[in-house]
Structures are given as structure tokens and as C-alpha cells.
Amino acid sequence: MDRGGSLRAAMAKSTLRPITDVAKDLGLHDDDVIPYGRDKAKIDLAALSRPKRGKGKVVLVSAITPTPAGEGKTTTSIGLTMGLVRMGRSAVCALREPSLGPVFGVKGGGTGGGKAQVVPANEINLHFTGDLHAITSANNLLAALVDNELHFGGKLGIDPRRVTWRRAMDMNDRALxxxxxxxxxxxxxxxxxxxxxxxxxxEIMxxxxxxxxxxxxxxxLGRIVIGRTFDQxxxxxxxxxxxxALTALLKDALLPNLAQTMEGSPALVHGGPFANIAHGCSSVLATKMAMHQADIVVTEGGFGFDLGAEKFLDIKCRSAGIWPSAVVVVATLRALKFHGGVDPKDAGKPDPDALARGIANLERHLETARFFGLKSVVAINAFDNDSESEIAMVAERAAALGAPxxxxxxxTxxxxxxxxxxxxxxxxxxxxEPLTPKFAYELDLPYAKKIDLIAKNVYGADGADLDASAKATLEKLEQDGYGGLPVCIAKTQLSVSDDPKKQGRPTGFRVTVREVxxxxxxxxxVALLGDVMTMPGLPKVxxxxxxxxxxxxxxxxxxxND
Incomplete structure (x- = not known):
């Protein structure tokens, strides 16, 4: 089949391909596709029971420490997928669903940008197939059941002061x-x-x-802990x-979503946990579906390597039994100069001295990827006025760490x-040769040691400190039989440290866990560091x-820019 020819024809017409045609390119049967309109669909999990069609090699796209607007990680993931398809490779991207919080907050939509988007972009950025609404409903049904148990004084003896389950909504609202x-x-x-x-x-996400x-x-769902009784x-x-009941609300949301890139190639868009306050990866089922059907799967871990990539490796890969074959670290010259101390409004101007200082941030993340035993490629998300000499400077420093x-x-x-x-x-x-998984810590270590190893090996910190309440919580969890789990760090995305003001590659610092x-x-x-919050607020504008x-x-x- 001339996959490239049909995709180029679709691109030339600037129209969306019927989702059933996109599904056929991915090797799916008609019975696997559950259409949600003409241009998006759910995929039945029965497809995973058939013989594997693809080699299923995973490419993890991460980034340097981003500026508030991001460095184009999703745009790069989609562009890379389209480039691989143009090369004749069997490739698909597996991305997260956007949250309405950033869509209406700071960053805007999360479907890529320019000519590298997943489409239909507006529908994906708004209600899409209703997954986030289903997750919100399940979360809040559970909250209502907890309060109903308290109201009627049920047999469980829940202490109202020790209920930890909170309500949720898919919006930035600091007042709540x-x-x-x-x-x-x-x-x-x-x-x-x-x-x-x-x-x-x-947690339901x-x-x-x-x-x-x-x-x-x-x-x-059944294992979720909502609080404690009066006797702890x-x-x-x-x-x-x-x-x-919660499963009933989520039965359709569990199925991966099929969409397409702007050039008509398949794209799976499913699940949307933030990486600064959650584990930051698209769903395991979407990744495994992509691996089952395609040779190369491009997926991403939210924000910089210290957040999304670390959690992808230590949480998602460990849980799902997968491991990437390569890592892409996305950077822009503007962001590197910002990390070199340049005011954001001047970061587009040539400044080799600032760039030389800022490249240290890129080096930190490349060293972390190497610590995990991974091979990296640096993707410079290029602007038309980028300096060739500055690009060469980045290439020279990256080459010293083995990254083209x-x-x-x-x-564009x-x-x-x-x-x-x-x-x-x-x-x-x-x-x-396949790569051997290497994690930042072993599961049988105490939680304090796991957090300390992440701080040292991923952030470059001197270590991690625990507030008294966080230490007591961890000790109680281990006593209750909840030891041996991975750690999901919630911290600022604007620094490899827990202080958003520490740009570049800070040294001589420690991180502090304030809540668990x-x-x-x-x-x-989940270990919360610094001032990170699990309910963001909207910006002034x-x-x-x-x-x-x-x-x-x-x-x-x-x-x-729309």
C-alpha cells in the first residue's frame, strides 16, 4: 500500500481523512473501531488479542526545563511522527489529552502547533470523546459516597477529620x-x-x-484509600x-482514542495527567496499542526530563513492562538563553555568552538520560531567525555527551x-540491541531513600529533606503495608530544583518534601515539593x-497565536 501517497493527497486537500481509513493504516479491523463522529474514534481492546503487527519500539520525547509557554515538545512529537511516516516507516504517536485548565489558562491548546498538530484540534482541546468528564464524574461520585457514609454514620467508622479524598474539576480555579x-x-x-x-x-486519572x-x-479503583477510621x-x-459503579462510569473512557496528524497519519490521544503534579504520561493501553500495531511509537513525558521522563521510566515503564529505545530532548535557543540569564523578551536575539551558560541545563538532562542508560537525540525546535553559529555551539556541547x-x-x-x-x-x-531497563531506585528501599536518589541522580541536588509531617506520613504508610511503591514527585516544572527561581543548572541545593x-x-x-499545588490558578490575563x-x-x- 502506498501509505505516503494517500497521506500526501489528504494533506494537499487540507481535509481530515475518514477515521475508518486512518484505522486501516494502523492495521485495525472494522470491528475494532468505535466511531465518535467522522474524524475520531475509540479502539476496542480486542485488537490487543490479535497477533502483534508492529515491532513496537518506543521513542520518548522529553525536553529541557521549559519556559512558562513550553518548548514545543508535543509539536516536535507530532512532527517527528509525520517525518518517520514520510520516510516510509510504520510510525504512530501516543499523546496525552489536553486539560481545559491550560487550554483556558496560560498555554492554550495541547494538540501541537502550526503544521504539526493532531486533529480535529478544537474538538480534542475541548470535550473530545468525554474522557476527562468521565474521570471527573467518577472522582466526584466517590466523593459523594464518602460524604454520604459520613452523613448516615455508616459501619465503616470514617473519621471526618482524616478523609483525604477531594473533589475534582477540569479547570484552573484557585478559589476551590x-x-x-x-x-x-x-x-x-x-x-x-x-x-x-x-x-x-x-488519582482516578x-x-x-x-x-x-x-x-x-x-x-x-478498589484499592484507592479515601481516608482513615477513628482508630487509624x-x-x-x-x-x-x-x-x-466507578468502573461503569469509566468503561468507555478506558478505551484509547484514535485521531490523526495534519498529514493524515494515525495518532492515539488518551489520558492526561499533568507531569508537575501527577505522573505525566499518556495511557499504558494507548502505548501498548500503538506498540502492537506499529514499528515506532512516539510518546512524550510532560515538561522537562526531570519530571515527565523520570516518571515515565520509574512509574509507567516499571508498571507496564516497557522501555524506550531512544529519547528525544527538545530545546529552543531562546529557552537556553533564558536559562543563561537573559530576560525572556530578549531571548530571541543572538547572545552566545548567555547560550553557553544556558546549555548547562540541556547537559543536566542529557546526563540524566545517560544515567538511565538511554541514547538521546537533541531536537532544536527552530525559529527562522536562529543563529547558525549558536546551533553549532549546542551541537558541539551535546556531541560531547554522545547526543546528535x-x-x-x-x-512551519x-x-x-x-x-x-x-x-x-x-x-x-x-x-x-535492546536496552536494559535501569531505574532511579529499587522498590524495596525506604521512601526517604527513594526520594533522595531521585533528587541526587535526576535533579543534581545534594539530597532531599522531609518535613516532620511528611516523614510521619511515610512511616505510617510503611507500617500499614503500603511500602514498596514508586514515588511520584510533584514539583515546579520551571526548575530542576524545587524553587522555580533557580534556572539553568543549579548546584549546592537540597529539595524539601512538605507533604505526602x-x-x-x-x-x-506522591511527594509534594516546594509550593506546587494540585489545583492551579488562572493567570491575570x-x-x-x-x-x-x-x-x-x-x-x-x-x-x-491563533
Whole structure:
């Protein structure tokens, strides 16, 4: 089949291909595709029971420490996928679903940019197939059941002061971080303090993204701990007999979503945990579906390597039994100069001295990738006015760490502008020897030691300190039989440290764990560092102000520069 010819024809017409045709390119049967309109679909998990069609080699796309607007990681992932397809490779991207929080907050839409997007972009950025709404509903059904148990004084003996389960919504709303509920007299429930998390930080989001079947989903949901009794015993969802109802709400959301790139090649877009406050990876099922059907799978870990990539490796890969064949680290000259001390408004101007200082941030992440035993390719998300001499400077420093540099022009040229990157990634991926997984820590270590190893080996810190309350929580978890889990670090994405003001490659610092939360259903412990919050707020001028509807009904302004 002339895959390249049919895709180029679709691109020339600037129209979306029927989703059934896209599914055929991925080798899916008609019965595997559950259409959600003409241009998006769910994939039945039965496809995984058939013989494997692809080699399933994974390329993890990560980045340097980003500026607030990001460095184009998703755009690069999509451009790379389109470039590989143009080379004749069987390739598909497996990406996260956008959250309405950043869509209407700072970053705008999360479907790539320019000529390197997954489409239909507006629908993906808004309601898509309803996955995030289903996760929000399941989260809040559980919250309602907990408060109902308190109201009627049920047999479980839940202590209202020790309920840890919070409500969720898919929006940035700082006013809901801390609330008092149960007001209104006798019929209003039991008054207590609580709060909201953004849906991307909900444990149910993590559970869905790490589950590998409907049965696994229900088991994980049942393990969720919602609080403790008066005598300090953990209370689970299974204790509330709620797991089947939550599973019913999530049964369709569990199925991976099929969309397409702007050049018509298949794209799986499923799951959306943030990487600064959650584990930052698309779903295991979408990744495994892509690996089952294609030779090369391009996926991403949110924010810099210190966040999304570390969690991809230590949490997702460990859980799913997969390991990447290559890593792409995305950078821009502007961001590197920003890390070299240049004011953001001047970062587009040539400044080799600032660039030389800022490259240390890139080197930190490349060294971390090498610590995990991974081969890296540096993708410079290029701007038209980037200096060739500055690009050469980055290439020289990266080469010293064994990482080739490729220019990525997917934003302006689509797959054609990503060929340099695609060729260099293919050269790494298609070597014969498989890589042996290497994690930042062993699971049988105490939690304090695991966090300390992440701080030293991934952040370059001198170590990690625990506040007294965090230390006590970890000790209690280990006493209750919840030892031996991975650690999900929640911290700022703007620095490799826990202080967003420490740009570049800080040294001589320690990180501090101020709070610990158990995510027994997802299968990890969350350690919160610094001032990171699980319910973001909107900026002074939110992106929502740019959203508008044209007379023909087209929604505009969801993406940056739209």
C-alpha cells in the first residue's frame, strides 16, 4: 500500500481523512473501531488479542526545563511522527489529552502547533470523546459516597477529620483549593474541610492511565484509600463497595482514542495527567496499542526530563513492562538563553555568552538520560531567525555527551521539516540491541531513600529533606503495608530544583518534601515539593479571553497565536 501517497493527497486537500481509513493504516479491523463522529474514534481492546503487527519500539520525547509557554515538545512529537511516516516507516504517536485548565489558562491548546498538530484540534482541546468528564464524574461520585457514609454514620467508622479524598474539576480555579463542605444544617452533611484538585491530578486519572484491562481498572479503583477510621485504619473504595459503579462510569473512557496528524497519519490521544503534579504520561493501553500495531511509537513525558521522563521510566515503564529505545530532548535557543540569564523578551536575539551558560541545563538532562542508560537525540525546535553559529555551539556541547542534534521545523513545515530529526531518531531506534531497563531506585528501599536518589541522580541536588509531617506520613504508610511503591514527585516544572527561581543548572541545593499523599490505586506515593499545588490558578490575563466563535461556528483562539 502506498501509505505516503494517500497521506500526501489528504494533506494537499487540507481535509481530515475518514477515521475508518486512518484505522486501516494502523492495521485495525472494522470491528475494532468505535466511531465518535467522522474524524475520531475509540479502539476496542480486542485488537490487543490479535497477533502483534508492529515491532513496537518506543521513542520518548522529553525536553529541557521549559519556559512558562513550553518548548514545543508535543509539536516536535507530532512532527517527528509525520517525518518517520514520510520516510516510509510504520510510525504512530501516543499523546496525552489536553486539560481545559491550560487550554483556558496560560498555554492554550495541547494538540501541537502550526503544521504539526493532531486533529480535529478544537474538538480534542475541548470535550473530545468525554474522557476527562468521565474521570471527573467518577472522582466526584466517590466523593459523594464518602460524604454520604459520613452523613448516615455508616459501619465503616470514617473519621471526618482524616478523609483525604477531594473533589475534582477540569479547570484552573484557585478559589476551590480549600473549601468547607457540609454546611446547611442537619440535612447538609457533616461539616469538614476539603478541597478540589484539577482532574489531571486526580488519582482516578492515574488509575485509568496505568490500567491494562477493565478488570485491572476495577481492581485499582478498589484499592484507592479515601481516608482513615477513628482508630487509624485505612478505608478503601472496596470498603465502600463503590468500585463497580466507578468502573461503569469509566468503561468507555478506558478505551484509547484514535485521531490523526495534519498529514493524515494515525495518532492515539488518551489520558492526561499533568507531569508537575501527577505522573505525566499518556495511557499504558494507548502505548501498548500503538506498540502492537506499529514499528515506532512516539510518546512524550510532560515538561522537562526531570519530571515527565523520570516518571515515565520509574512509574509507567516499571508498571507496564516497557522501555524506550531512544529519547528525544527538545530545546529552543531562546529557552537556553533564558536559562543563561537573559530576560525572556530578549531571548530571541543572538547572545552566545548567555547560550553557553544556558546549555548547562540541556547537559543536566542529557546526563540524566545517560544515567538511565538511554541514547538521546537533541531536537532544536527552530525559529527562522536562529543563529547558525549558536546551533553549532549546542551541537558541539551535546556531541560531547554522545547526543546528535537535529533541527526540527515541524511547526512551519510539518513532516518535511522534521526529516532531519526523523532520520537521526530512526538510526538510534533501529539498532538491533535492546536496552536494559535501569531505574532511579529499587522498590524495596525506604521512601526517604527513594526520594533522595531521585533528587541526587535526576535533579543534581545534594539530597532531599522531609518535613516532620511528611516523614510521619511515610512511616505510617510503611507500617500499614503500603511500602514498596514508586514515588511520584510533584514539583515546579520551571526548575530542576524545587524553587522555580533557580534556572539553568543549579548546584549546592537540597529539595524539601512538605507533604505526602498515598495513591494506592494508581500504585505510587506522591511527594509534594516546594509550593506546587494540585489545583492551579488562572493567570491575570487567561487564554480564555482569546477564545471566540466565527460566524460559521468555527472556534478560534484555543491555540497560541491563533
Amino acid at each position: 483549593r480549600d473549601v468547607v463542605i457540609g454546611l446547611g444544617g442537619r440535612n447538609g452533611g457533616v461539616p469538614r474541610e476539603s478541597g478540589f484538585d484539577i482532574t489531571a491530578a486526580s 492515574a488509575v485509568l492511565c496505568l490500567s491494562e484491562s477493565m478488570e485491572d481498572l476495577q481492581r485499582r 485504619r485505612p478505608v478503601t473504595v472496596d470498603d465502600l463497595e463503590a468500585a463497580p 542534534v537535529a533541527l526540527s521545523r515541524g511547526y 513545515q510539518g513532516g518535511a521539516g522534521s526529516m532531519d530529526l526523523a532520520e537521526k531518531v530512526a538510526a538510534v531506534v533501529e539498532r538491533d 499523599r498515598l495513591s494506592a490505586g494508581a500504585g505510587f506515593v 487567561p487564554a480564555a479571553r482569546n477564545v471566540r466563535i466565527e460566524p460559521d461556528g468555527t472556534v478560534r483562539g484555543l491555540m497560541q
